[in-house]
Amino acid sequence: MKGIILAGGSGTRLYPTTKVISKQLIPVYDKPMIYYSFSTLMLAGIREVLLITTEKDLPAYQELFGDGSWLGMDISYCVQSEPRGVAEAFILGEKFIGNDSVCLVLGDNLLCGNQVTEMLQTGTKIEKGALIYGYYVNDPKEFGVIEFDENKKVISIEEKPQDPKSNYAIPGIYFYDNQVVTYAKNLQPSSRGELEISDLNQQYLAAGDLQVELLGRGIAWLDTGTCEGLLEATSFIYTIQKRTGLYLACLEEIAYKQGYITREELLDLAQPLCKTDYGRYLLTVAQDEF
Structure with a gap:
């Protein structure tokens, strides 16, 4: 399985800091934000990674990671010229993916917990279809949201709904089989002008090939795409590392x-x-x- 990190976008929710620096390079306590996403792929056992970013920010990421050999990794790079949606990552990464399955991680997500490594390694074993996760949040309006029927069966996925049908948001980590490239190419831009990852997941759901695993209380998921989220994540990392003496990511x-x-x-x-x-x-x- 190969890995893709999407570190593009304009980061408007963190303006004015993101006027001069990529959102995913902003520190979360003592490390660049993207370290946490990168560590997710490493813990999953994925060693070939494509990092997608903007043309302006590309040199900074190349300086940060190089070719990845210092970590025993193989890192390549790709430019997303405009923020045309998360699902475009699979179109841009088609040659990189080749005939393999793929894990996509968003560059502003943080996962932590004793069960994370086991969870990720389960995802890498997927042979057919897609695997995504659901995480209970108070206000899911800024995320993709999973709708369930009375038997807890997934019946729909909606991107940033004004009236969420559940409190289960989808964290920014996704596992797909090789069919994902074809599905991504079939997507039409949403009303926001983007290729939505929720529409991609909906295609897998319609085909009966979408697995959804709900994350329990033993796992923490933090979205660092807002000033408030960044502060919460920084405090969280500081507290864990200070208390245990062990570093995260x-x-x-x-x-x-x-x-x-x-x-x-x-x-x-x-x-x-x-x-x-x-x-x-x-x-x-x-x-x-x-």
């Missing part, structure tokens, strides 16, 4: 524990940072203290 640690890089390679990454808390943490990880 530490890409070097994940790469080491997944076997993508050796201890020697981890130490090489840590040494230039040894005067920082981040570098000292990497040295501790290399000593297998966690």
Whole structure:
């Protein structure tokens, strides 16, 4: 399975900060926002990643990640010239996807919890159809929303509804079989002028090939696309790391524990940072203290 991170868009909800910097490069406590999305793919065991961003922001991401070899990853890049919708990622990434299945992660999403790795690895085993998740939120109007019948069977998916039919929002992580490219090409722009990911999921639902898994209280999902959400996520990460001493979305640690890089390679990454808390943490990880 291959992975795609969508880090495009204009980030208007975080203006004026996003006038000069990509939304997904804004720090969430001590790391760029996109680290959290990237860590999601790494925890899923996905090593080939396509990062889609704007032409203006492309050099910054290339400087941040390079070709990914320092993490034992293979990273390539693609430009989305205009914000034409999340589902366009599969059209832009058609050659990258090839004959494989694919996991799409939005660059402003954060997942955390003991069950996340198991959840993600289940998603990578999908052979046919699509797998998405539902997460209970107080106000789902800004998300894709899942509608259920009286037997808890999914009957519709609606993008940013004014009158949501449930409180179950769809987090920005999706697993698809190779049919997703064909489905994406068949989409028509919505009233917003975008190729909606909810319309794509609706096609899988109509074909009887959509699986929906509801996330329980053991998993936290945070959307960092607004100022309030960014503040909440920063406080959340700070609290967890301060209390446990363990870092979230530490890409070097994940790469080491997944076997993508050796201890020697981890130490090489840590040494230039040894005067920082981040570098000292990497040295501790290399000593297998966690």
